[in-house]
Amino acid sequence: MEEQKSEAVLIGTWRSPYCQRVELALKVKGIPYEFIEEDLSNKSELLLSYNPVHKKVPVLVHKGKPIAESLVILEYIDEQWGDSPKLLPEDPYERAKVRFWANFYDQKIMPATLPIIMSKGREQEKAIDDMNELLREFEDGMKRDFPGKFDFDDSQNLGFLDIVVATYAGNYKAFNEAVAVAMSPEKTPQFWSWVNALKEHPLIKETLPPHDKLVAKMREKFYGQTTNV
Amino acid sequence: MGEEVKVFRTWSSPFALRVVWALDLKGIKYETIYEDLSNKSPLLLQYNPIHKKVPVLLHNSKPIAESLVILEYIEDTWKHRPLLPQDPHQRANARFWIKFGEDKVFPAVRDSLLKQGKEQEEAHEAALESFKLLEEELKGKKLFGGEEIGMVDIALGWLANLVSVLEEVLVLKFIDEHKFPLLSAWMRLFADIPVIKQSWPPRDKLVTKYIAIREARLATN
Numbered sequence: 001m002e003e004q005k006s007e008a009v010l011i012g013t014w015r016s017p018y019c020q021r022v023e024l025a026l027k028v029k030g031i032p033y034e035f036i037e038e039d040l041s042n043k044s045e046l047l048l049s050y051n052p053v054h055k056k057v058p059v060l061v062h063k064g065k066p067i068a069e070s071l072v073i074l075e076y077i078d079e080q081w082g083d084s085p086k087l088l089p090e091d092p093y094e095r096a097k098v099r100f101w102a103n104f105y106d107q108k109i110m111p112a113t114l115p116i117i118m119s120k121g122r123e124q125e126k127a128i129d130d131m132n133e134l135l136r137e138f139e140d141g142m143k144r145d146f147p148g149k150f151d152f153d154d155s156q157n158l159g160f161l162d163i164v165v166a167t168y169a170g171n172y173k174a175f176n177e178a179v180a181v182a183m184s185p186e187k188t189p190q191f192w193s194w195v196n197a198l199k200e201h202p203l204i205k206e207t208l209p210p211h212d213k214l215v216a217k218m219r220e221k222f223y224g225q226t227t228n229v
Numbered sequence: 230m231g232e233e234v235k236v237f238r239t240w241s242s243p244f245a246l247r248v249v250w251a252l253d254l255k256g257i258k259y260e261t262i263y264e265d266l267s268n269k270s271p272l273l274l275q276y277n278p279i280h281k282k283v284p285v286l287l288h289n290s291k292p293i294a295e296s297l298v299i300l301e302y303i304e305d306t307w308k309h310r311p312l313l314p315q316d317p318h319q320r321a322n323a324r325f326w327i328k329f330g331e332d333k334v335f336p337a338v339r340d341s342l343l344k345q346g347k348e349q350e351e352a353h354e355a356a357l358e359s360f361k362l363l364e365e366e367l368k369g370k371k372l373f374g375g376e377e378i379g380m381v382d383i384a385l386g387w388l389a390n391l392v393s394v395l396e397e398v399l400v401l402k403f404i405d406e407h408k409f410p411l412l413s414a415w416m417r418l419f420a421d422i423p424v425i426k427q428s429w430p431p432r433d434k435l436v437t438k439y440i441a442i443r444e445a446r447l448a449t450n
Contacts, residue, residue: 053329053362067321069328076321092305096293099301104279137279 008033009061011047013040015209015217017167018070019058024163025077027203028085071102074160085157097145101138102164109134110168113175116182117222124180132187139191150194154201166198170208178218234259235287237273239266241430241438243387244296245284250383251303253424255310297327300380312380326366326373327384334359334385338403342395342439343446353401360409367411371418382419389416390429398439 008026010033012019026033038047038057050059050066060067060076067076078087088095112134115127142149152162172183172195185192198204209217219225236252236259238245252259264273264283276285276292285292286299293302304312313320337359340352363385367373373381392403406413419425 053325062318065318067318067325069325072321072324072328075324076317079317079320092302093288093291093293095305096298096302099298100293100295103295103298141279 007062009036010034010058011036011038011044011050011061012058013038015214016057017171020167020207020209021070021163022058022060022073022077023207024158024167024203025074025087027207028087028158028163029077029081029083031077031081071106071164074163078160087158087160087163089159098160101141101145101161104138104141105161105164105168109138113182117179128180128182131182132184135188135191139188142194143190150190152194152197154197156201158198158201158203162198162201165195166201166204167208169195170199170204171214174209174211174214174218178215179222232258233287233289235262236260237262237264237276237285237287238283239264241435242283243391244282246428246430247296247383247386248284248286248299248303249428250378250386250425251300251312251380253428254312254378254383255303255307257303257307297331297384300383304380312374312378312383314379323374323379323381326363326381329359329362330381330385334363334388338388338392338395341399341401341403342443345447345450353403356403357408360404360412364409364412367415372415378419378422378425382415386419386425388412389420389425390432391435392416394432394435394439397436398443 008031010019010022010026012022012035014037023033023035036046038044040057043055047057047059048055050061051057051068054068056068058068058070058073060073062076062080067073074087088098109131112127112131116124116131119127146161149161158166169183169191172192176183183192199208234252234257236245236248238249238261240263249261262270262272264270266283269281273283273285274281276287277283277294280294282294284296284299285294286302287293288302288306293299300312313323334356337352337356341349341356344352372378373385388404395401396403404412404416420429
């Protein structure tokens with residue numbers, strides 16, 4: 001039946017922020033989808049056939065055709081389901097600014113968490129400082145390029161950058177508990193008050209992984225610690 | 230129309246060339262400002278305070294940085310002679326390969342230039358692996374964009390001229406005609422397209438540049 005083919009299927013994992021981005025985008029647009037939980041230690045034939053290049057999640061399958069890479073998927077969702085609410089602004093210059101900062105977040109800020117996870121003591125402190133330097137740059141960028149960005153209230157629609165940031169920074173409490181208190185509001189207060197406001201948005205609230213489960217998973221994944229949770 | 234379009238570039242930046250090609254393909258008139266990266270102009274630092282790099286596109290006083298972001302901006306702003314397909318799934322596929330070029334192909338080739346010994350071997354291997362995937366993607370097509378140059382061709386276009394330069398500098402083969410027939414044919418075809426051909430930086434200067442970069446890097450190790 002035609003209905004089957006037009007259904008959206010998301011192959012992902014419950015703890016991947018990249019997968020949560022896609023979920024949020026689909027939810028914002030009100031698109032029904034099926035979520036297939038992937039076991040990354042034992043990748044399915046489905047995943048390998050739909051993302052042979054990277055063999056990673058998320059993969060969105062729509063009308064039987066796969067799309068990979070979270071930011072590419074977000075742009076696809078915005079174009080395929082072109083009605084409002086729009087994830088990206090209409091104006092080309094505004095779009096360019098959003099894309100610039102989404103790339104900055106993915107290419108600079110997200111990788112900066114790895115040295116924090118992998119180090120201890122003084123080295124870790126330095127890695128935390130480096131991360132905060134980047135967050136400060138990001139915070140300044142938001143203020144300069146998107147005046148009013150930090151006045152987010154949860155009755156607003158989520159946009160591209162809200163989705164990109166909330167899915168990673170939104171898990172800061174779990175990170176602080178499992179790894180180190182790296183994300184401290186005093187250093188970039190406006191950024192974190194924005195993140196906290198985003199976390200109150202109903203869609204984000206229901207999509208971010210449960211705290212305790214995520215802490216346990218982080219400890220297991222980063223440090224090989226298993227807990228009875 | 231009173232449009233002011235300026236491109237901040239260097240004589241050799243492969244990233245800036247992407248912007249030049251996109252504007253030239255669309256027939257957009259622009260002013261070029263050449264930067265000396267060892268002595269960056271106040272304007273460049275003002276327009277790209279975050280990365281302080283070229284290229285920067287200035288359109289009616291609005292600065293845009295990051296070559297791939299600029300390409301999308303050019304596509305959004307000047308809709309004639311499209312560089313991306315119309316169909317959302319095909320657009321997603323194009324963006325996927327552009328990202329692949331940036332995340333996998335470029336770093337592997339760059340590290341082949343900058344590293345030595347085992348690290349260089351690994352980078353070279355990774356580059357070859359990435360070319361295999363590009364070769365697959367070209368099946369049934371003469372250009373990544375199909376019959377005409379698209380954004381993927383522009384994003385990967387640096388291969389068409391820098392690969393042979395680096396092969397000479399490193400005495401290392403990257404794209405063997407027999408192993409990668411489609412990719413080799415694509416490089417020749419792309420390099421020969423008039424709009425592209427007219428903007429290649431002088432080859433001998435490029436060889437000198439990359440020899441110097443490698444020597445400087447090895448000296449710091």
